[in-house]
Amino acid sequence: MSSRYTGLWFVLPAIIVLGMLIVYPVAYTGILSVTDSAGNYVGMKNFERILRSRVTSQAVWNTAYYVLGSIVAQITLGTLVGILLNQKFPGRGIVRSMTLIPWVIPGIVAATTWAWMFHTEFGIINYMITSAGIVDQPVGWLTDRNMVMPALIAINVWKLFPFVAIMVLAGLQTVPEELYESARVDGATFWQEAWHVMIPQIRPVLVSITLLLLIWGLNAITIIYAITKGGPANRTLIIPIQIFRIAFESFQLNQAAALSVMFFAFTIVFVIIYIKVFATAPEERG
Amino acid sequence: MKPSLIGRLFLFVGVVVLIFVCMFPFLWMALSSIKPVGELYRVPPSWLPEHATLANFWNVLFESNIPRYFLNSTVISLGSTGVALLLAIFASYGLARFRFRGKGLAQAFILLGQLLPTAAIIVPLFVTLRILGLVNSYLGLILVYTIITLPLSVWMLTSYFRAIPVELEEAAIIDGATRLGILFRITLPLSAPGLVAIVVYAFVTTWNEFLFALVLAQDYRVKTLPIGIAEFTTEFNTDWGSVMAASLIMTVPIAVLFMAMQKMFVGGLTAGAVKG
Numbered sequence: 001m002s003s004r005y006t007g008l009w010f011v012l013p014a015i016i017v018l019g020m021l022i023v024y025p026v027a028y029t030g031i032l033s034v035t036d037s038a039g040n041y042v043g044m045k046n047f048e049r050i051l052r053s054r055v056t057s058q059a060v061w062n063t064a065y066y067v068l069g070s071i072v073a074q075i076t077l078g079t080l081v082g083i084l085l086n087q088k089f090p091g092r093g094i095v096r097s098m099t100l101i102p103w104v105i106p107g108i109v110a111a112t113t114w115a116w117m118f119h120t121e122f123g124i125i126n127y128m129i130t131s132a133g134i135v136d137q138p139v140g141w142l143t144d145r146n147m148v149m150p151a152l153i154a155i156n157v158w159k160l161f162p163f164v165a166i167m168v169l170a171g172l173q174t175v176p177e178e179l180y181e182s183a184r185v186d187g188a189t190f191w192q193e194a195w196h197v198m199i200p201q202i203r204p205v206l207v208s209i210t211l212l213l214l215i216w217g218l219n220a221i222t223i224i225y226a227i228t229k230g231g232p233a234n235r236t237l238i239i240p241i242q243i244f245r246i247a248f249e250s251f252q253l254n255q256a257a258a259l260s261v262m263f264f265a266f267t268i269v270f271v272i273i274y275i276k277v278f279a280t281a282p283e284e285r286g
Numbered sequence: 287m288k289p290s291l292i293g294r295l296f297l298f299v300g301v302v303v304l305i306f307v308c309m310f311p312f313l314w315m316a317l318s319s320i321k322p323v324g325e326l327y328r329v330p331p332s333w334l335p336e337h338a339t340l341a342n343f344w345n346v347l348f349e350s351n352i353p354r355y356f357l358n359s360t361v362i363s364l365g366s367t368g369v370a371l372l373l374a375i376f377a378s379y380g381l382a383r384f385r386f387r388g389k390g391l392a393q394a395f396i397l398l399g400q401l402l403p404t405a406a407i408i409v410p411l412f413v414t415l416r417i418l419g420l421v422n423s424y425l426g427l428i429l430v431y432t433i434i435t436l437p438l439s440v441w442m443l444t445s446y447f448r449a450i451p452v453e454l455e456e457a458a459i460i461d462g463a464t465r466l467g468i469l470f471r472i473t474l475p476l477s478a479p480g481l482v483a484i485v486v487y488a489f490v491t492t493w494n495e496f497l498f499a500l501v502l503a504q505d506y507r508v509k510t511l512p513i514g515i516a517e518f519t520t521e522f523n524t525d526w527g528s529v530m531a532a533s534l535i536m537t538v539p540i541a542v543l544f545m546a547m548q549k550m551f552v553g554g555l556t557a558g559a560v561k562g
Contacts, residue, residue: 004386004387005386006380006384006386006465007380007381007383007384007385007386007389008380008384008386008387008388008392009380010376010377010379010380010381010384011376011377011380011381011389011392013373013376013377014373014374014376014377014396014436014440015377015392015395015396017373017429017432017433017436018395018396018399018433018436018437021411021414021429021430021432021433022398022399022402022407022433024410024414025407025410025411025413025414026402026407026410028410028413028414029406029407029409029410032409032410032413081304084297084300084301084304087297089297089298089301095301095304095305097545098304098305098308098309099304099308100544101308101309101312101541102308102311104490104540104541104544105311105312105537105540106493106494106511106512106533106536106537106540107494107496107512108494108496108511108512108515108516108533108536109315109515109533109536109537110311112515112518112519112529112530112533113311113312113314113315113530113533114311116314116315116318116526116529116530117311117314119526121327121329122326122327122328122329122331122526124314124331127329127330127331131330158307158311162308190293215400215401215403218403219403219404219405219497221405221496221497222494222496222497222512225496225497225500226496226515226516226519239405240403240404240405240497243405243406243408243409244405244408244497244500244501247408247409247412248501253409253413256409257409257410260405260406260407260408260409260410261406263403263405263406264402264403264406264407267401267402267403267406268401271401
């Protein structure tokens with residue numbers, strides 16, 4: 001028989017590596033956030049500076065807009081496509097593989113390709129909508145202050161809805177056939193079936209995916225950084241980009257750390273509330 | 287039951303739109319990569335290239351740093367995938383098969399790694415690596431990418447191991463096999479789809495990662511492909527033909543990997559999620 005500690009020995013290497021490269025940096029961020037660049041304790045001064053800056057409130061608003069806008073669209077579109085891919089039609093396997101392409105394509109590639117398609121003068125999207133007579137003038141997708149965020153959200157949605165669709169599809173495949181049959185006996189239409197049979201069955205999957213999307217969304221920097229770097233006029237400045245700018249463009253590591261601490265605390269609190277409200281604790285799921 | 291005519295029409299339109307939306311950007315990238323400059327910057331644009339050329343690829347392959355970055359990406363992705371896989375195998379086995387004090391804590395801790403906003407630890411990670419002398423080194427990037435992919439790898443593999451009947455292992459214990467022997471001769475071969483899923487996930491995540499590379503690789507000897515592609519864009523000018531060619535080059539290995547492993551990967555990925 002194995003001793004009480006055998007399991008621990010198996011887990012230990014992973015814990016040590018994670019500890020070294022996560023716990024230590026997190027603790028170090030905490031220290032950086034309450035000191036100045038010479039290492040002297042300065043209390044809450046770094047936090048005050050960050051919170052006073054007008055850019056911060058704009059970044060918070062932009063982040064909320066970007067993350068929530070993306071998630072709503074990703075879940076809606078992903079669920080519809082998942083239901084679509086669960087129907088029987090010829091070539092279904094190939095279509096399922098094709099659906100994965102946006103997700104498989106590297107984020108930077110998606111960003112540059114869409115930036116090229118959204119190009120004001122030479123972009124194919126403006127050509128398509130102007131020649132179809134939908135708009136008269138080319139739209140400045142990535143330069144117009146009010147268009148740029150929706151355009152970036154669209155790219156982000158395109159990138160991740162396939163993931164939602166595949167997860168929903170996997171969830172739908174576990175729905176017992178009897179549930180559909182009894183719904184049909186009751187004379188349910190397809191949409192009633194979708195609403196009353198499919199959605200309740202895939203609810204747990206949707207809950208976990210939303211959490212993942214939330215975390216990914218809060219981390220997402222690639223698409224925005226590669227296309228606008230936070231511009232124009234800070235309209236797409238999200239918090240991760242602000243942290244990056246403060247740290248590596250203004251070289252204010254301490255202020256960047258203060259913002260990181262607040263961002264991290266907010267994320268953790270948000271995630272905990274979300275898990276408490278919508279799901280059982282992850283470790284109970286296995 | 288046969289769906290109605292309207293139902294089938296809905297289905298058809300939906301599938302066509304879906305294929306178009308998913309495929310078009312990729313096709314447009316490929317088409318743009320073989321267009322000469324004159325055709326790229328023309329209004330109205332040509333749908334298909336009229337004078338297809340490999341000039342953009344020539345430019346990317348022989349007059350840019352992309353080949354070196356390709357090598358860097360390969361080394362770093364393979365390295366970090368290997369490390370993450372090894373650590374994940376042991377950790378998952380420990381979590382799936384043993385009871386021990388602090389297990390819940392260990393599990394929560396590993397999961398926390400997944401929840402961590404990468405942007406929030408980039409500053410101290412940069413400082414830490416600078417102290418260790420690992421900024422601008424393969425090893426530094428390999429370790430950093432390991433912590434990104436390890437948590438989800440452990441999570442996926444743990445649920446895979448749990449699904450394998452314990453009885454198989456108990457029989458082997460009675461025959462006198464060691465724990466490690468069991469892990470490598472019985473459990474791992476039975477978890478092949480889960481392992482494939484983790485390898486694909488870790489490799490692709492590392493290959494595509496942008497933020498850490500931006501901060502921690504500032505020298506062409508370790509810069510990875512995403513940085514290389516971003517470098518084609520300057521504030522005033524973008525060489526779109528080369529960007530599209532480089533993007534295509536970066537996408538090919540990932541696409542091949544996915545197509546080859548797709549069935550196993552989707553199976554392994556969804557195995558943990560469906561239980562909800």
